[in-house]
Amino acid sequence: MHSIQGITAPSDAEERRSKPAVVVYPNETLPPVDLDRLLAARQSMTKVAEVVVPPREGGSFRVPRGHFFRIVSVEGAQVGDLNLWNAEDLSERFFSGKTRALHATHVGRGDRLWSSLPFLRPMATITHDTLGWYGWDADGAGVHDVIGTRCDPYTNRLLKNDDYHHCCHSNLSRALAAETNMSVQDAEVHVHDVLNVFMCTGFTHDTHQYFMKASPVRPGDFIEFFAEIDLLGALSACPGGDCGSGHSSDEAACYPLLVEIWRPQPDSLTGRKFPERSGYPRTHGL
Numbered sequence: 001m002h003s004i005q006g007i008t009a010p011s012d013a014e015e016r017r018s019k020p021a022v023v024v025y026p027n028e029t030l031p032p033v034d035l036d037r038l039l040a041a042r043q044s045m046t047k048v049a050e051v052v053v054p055p056r057e058g059g060s061f062r063v064p065r066g067h068f069f070r071i072v073s074v075e076g077a078q079v080g081d082l083n084l085w086n087a088e089d090l091s092e093r094f095f096s097g098k099t100r101a102l103h104a105t106h107v108g109r110g111d112r113l114w115s116s117l118p119f120l121r122p123m124a125t126i127t128h129d130t131l132g133w134y135g136w137d138a139d140g141a142g143v144h145d146v147i148g149t150r151c152d153p154y155t156n157r158l159l160k161n162d163d164y165h166h167c168c169h170s171n172l173s174r175a176l177a178a179e180t181n182m183s184v185q186d187a188e189v190h191v192h193d194v195l196n197v198f199m200c201t202g203f204t205h206d207t208h209q210y211f212m213k214a215s216p217v218r219p220g221d222f223i224e225f226f227a228e229i230d231l232l233g234a235l236s237a238c239p240g241g242d243c244g245s246g247h248s249s250d251e252a253a254c255y256p257l258l259v260e261i262w263r264p265q266p267d268s269l270t271g272r273k274f275p276e277r278s279g280y281p282r283t284h285g286l
């Protein structure tokens with residue numbers, strides 16, 4: 001937002017600005033996370049599958065409800081763009097904006113990834129994050145944001161008048177197309193705003209613009225999720241690499257990302273309640 005010359009502040013401007021900030025969605029009444037239960041379950045888990053996502057490419061994976069999955073840094077600092085769908089119904093997908101509103105601009109252990117309307121239930125719960133030490137830095141940046149959208153060839157064309165085919169949007173579209181036998185054009189309409197895994201971002205203090213800085217991730221770091229429903233996932237190894245300089249080109253050094261699927265002992269989750277879709281009757285006042 002720019003201040004406009006010739007617009008004079010009213011005499012009570014400071015008084016109007018001094019109102020208290022109110023958290024839009026106090027989240028104390030969210031269904032509690034049974035993190036202790038999940039942390040106990042992860043002690044017993046064994047790896048059952050893995051998928052390597054090549055640099056500047058996408059990959060897909062499936063996670064049964066009650067399993068865990070990890071996104072692991074290998075070889076070098078690399079940012080990943082994550083999409084999640086209900087494996088049985090692509091219309092239920094990750095809702096980045098509401099996840100941001102319910103938790104924060106960046107997510108970490110104990111936060112949940114919520115699904116789109118009219119479902120609005122946790123799709124996954126974050127159970128471990130080796131970058132949890134990062135917190136907020138002096139620029140106000142954090143790791144694993146739900147404020148960015150994904151790099152895409154449309155915005156790239158808009159800004160640079162150039163066509164680049166390995167933006168995260170395209171990588172995710174090709175991955176979903178290959179997984180579902182859809183055309184890439186049919187698949188891309190299911191691609192949605194992402195969780196920016198390992199990406200270090202914030203808003204500038206002066207102009208409030210979205211900024212990125214080199215990711216602190218190092219090989220061996222991972223973020224781990226518990227699947228609350230049967231999931232289909234797609235991950236792009238962003239052409240921005242560590243996103244410390246640019247994106248939407250082949251200029252940055254890029255590395256693969258590893259997705260691991262882990263199965264806990266089944267009895268570790270006996271009796272656990274898994275989330276149902278929202279009970280709102282969808283009558284909307286009619």
Ligand SMILES: [Zn+2]
Pocket residue numbers: 081150151167168169238239240247
């Ligand atoms: Zn990207």
